[in-house]
Amino acid sequence: MATPLARLAELGIALPPVVTPMAAYVPAVRSGSLVFTAGQLPMTGGQLVATGKVGATVSASQASDLARICVLNALAAIDALVGLDSVVRVVKVVGYVASAPDFTGQPAVVNGASEFLGDVFGAAGAHARSAVGVASLPLDAPVEIELVVEVG
Numbered sequence: 001m002a003t004p005l006a007r008l009a010e011l012g013i014a015l016p017p018v019v020t021p022m023a024a025y026v027p028a029v030r031s032g033s034l035v036f037t038a039g040q041l042p043m044t045g046g047q048l049v050a051t052g053k054v055g056a057t058v059s060a061s062q063a064s065d066l067a068r069i070c071v072l073n074a075l076a077a078i079d080a081l082v083g084l085d086s087v088v089r090v091v092k093v094v095g096y097v098a099s100a101p102d103f104t105g106q107p108a109v110v111n112g113a114s115e116f117l118g119d120v121f122g123a124a125g126a127h128a129r130s131a132v133g134v135a136s137l138p139l140d141a142p143v144e145i146e147l148v149v150e151v152g
Contacts, residue, residue, distance in 0.1 A: 018076050019040065029081075036148050038077070051139065053100045054098060054143070068112045087152075088150045091148040091149055109143060
């Protein structure tokens, strides 16, 4: 399989600039052979793409697409820190979904992130995962994604 950067290019996708942190944290940190990203929101060009609760003002399908944007921002943070092509495997994905009280489709929303990682990393994109429904997220974002990856 092609390298992650080459695979993104094949998909017609360019890494965006790293999203500027909104508070006292860094976008990604390395500890040994692991890189942990900060939670990434669906930001494009410095703007939040959508706001609201999934299952109310945001559909599960829209939220799944937003999860892909979150992952792309996480990949940009990893690339800036260690180079995306140094990733050996995706270890863990944590997805937070700002949910309407009766919404229970968080796993389908976070599938947007998981499937995109499979597209980029192939078998090395298979990962452990949590999909958590929450009352609210920063800036009223519908989705937030964190990644843990192993680097060589």
